[in-house]
Amino acid sequence: MYELLRHYNYWLYALILAVGLYGMMSKNNLMKKLMAMSIFQWAIIYYFISIGAKKGGNIPIFPEHGIEKLTIRAHDYVNPLPHVLMLTAIVVGVATTGIALALLIKIWHNWNTLEEDEILERMRNE
């Protein structure tokens, strides 16, 4: 049991990921699909951030002076790389949402609805 709970961060991320995937597959409203897609993306960001964290870890910034005297042990500091990667991934996520919202506005103008099945049916009839 302890073995399973020790990596609770992975369980959490898998749960959020599954929620996002379920939402994208089952929801009919395009806006809801989009929200589920954001949840899906955020699960991955959460996963990356959690792998960089350490218990009792300090921020990975060294003092400007006296660095020669310090003994630097890696496990005293949080791993900054996954966090930096996620800064980029967040930007990517924002851009995806931006494009998707623009597309939703265009869909609303053209079809006057955001329900997927209605749009599909009308596309078939045209």
Next chain:
Amino acid sequence: MNEQLPALVVIIPLLFSFLIFLIGFIEKRTPYFLLLISSALTSIFSWKLLIRVIKVGPLSYHMGGWEPPWGIEYRVDHFNGIVAFAVSFVAFLVILSFKERVEREVDPPRWSQLYALFFAQLCGLLGITVTGDVFNLYVLLEIASFSAYSMVAIGKRGAEFSALRYLIFGTIGACCYLLGVGHLYILTGSLNMVDMVNLLKNITDSSALRVGLCLLVIGIGVKMAFFPLHTWLPDAYSYAPSTVSAFLAPLGTKVAGYVLLRILFWIFKPSFPSEKLLLEILGWMAFTGAFFFSFMAIVQRELRRAFCYLLLSEISFLGMGVASGTLDGLRGTILHLINDVFMMGCLFTSLCAFIHQFEKEELRYLEGLGILSPWVSLGFLMGGLSVIGIPPLCGFFSKWYLILGTIQGKKWHLLVGILVSSLINTILIFKVLEKIYLKHPHLESLKKLPFTFLVSLVIFSISLFVLGGLASTIVKKVIDPWIYTLGGF
């Protein structure tokens, strides 16, 4: 200058993309010429890059002067050298052809924006090809995808809906890829491909690694439109403006195919324990896909949709070549990847020219075009015959290697898949050719065709012959040196 080449092929499209966008506010005509000149420049640089790689071996470029395992490395070896050249050259040819088509299809204020998106796409694709860093690859993958979503959405009514579907699929794919990168990063602590290859040697087997590999393959499979993950492609490419589909169809999926090969055979080795099973599964999926897509291609009534399915069945050929897991199979896959960029470029550019002439999408309007528009028909004929695999044209040689590979690997189902699916594709091509050459014209007269389409189609047709003639040289000089670096073959 020569040391900067790997960065230049990515930086030029990126910078010009912004420049074209900004100039578009002031001037309507200059953006196109900037686009043309800079894409010519990009293809010249990528040609020089390829020649240099063949002469001196793999090149490595350190972004910002940071040493490889820490900084981003752009690494060009034989394989991505030739893919980068094929992509930038075909992009140049498509750009050369489509000025008047864009101007008729899109409103004037949108011209420069569309051009800027074309270049953002090219920047992403070339970046994916030359980068040596798995996370950088993710970012460039997203740059390419974003520009593709926006370009598709410019099309006719319904395009915005298929663009949104494409976006949702594409995002799932990119997220799977990112998760896979996360798994690899946890296990190796590195993002650099060369470094990762060395570190992975020490890890023989672990379930996390296997899951990571599967996630990477699924992610790239979505971008590549591999069999069960293809549903976004026919809609997106047939609702998009015809110029956009001419630009995206030859390039986007092939670059993803390159990434798949790089992951399966370079980062992971074929000796990796679970890869054998994965290749087996990929083989069956590609086998099913090849049949499915070929049949779907025949029954379509719309011009572009039919050829989208043809494109998908060509991608399944790549999958079958990968799955054969033999030396010749791999040779054939790489050769087919490069040939396919040119063949699909030729076919989709001639479709774009056809659509420009009669502004209709249905197949039946093609009737009698052999008389009305002989030159475009000839270009289409060349592309079509090459896809079928008629000897002097390039499609024959890559299929030959693919078939040899499946026989060597004793994968009989793949052999059947390749042969029967090519046969069905032949039916589609001949059905269209019959309409073009043997039927009486449906339409009285056609709209005038811009001269640029002819120039680009002539160059395309010549390059199909040249690629066919050079097939053994390409295998000897470019593909074999790369395969020998893999070891295990």
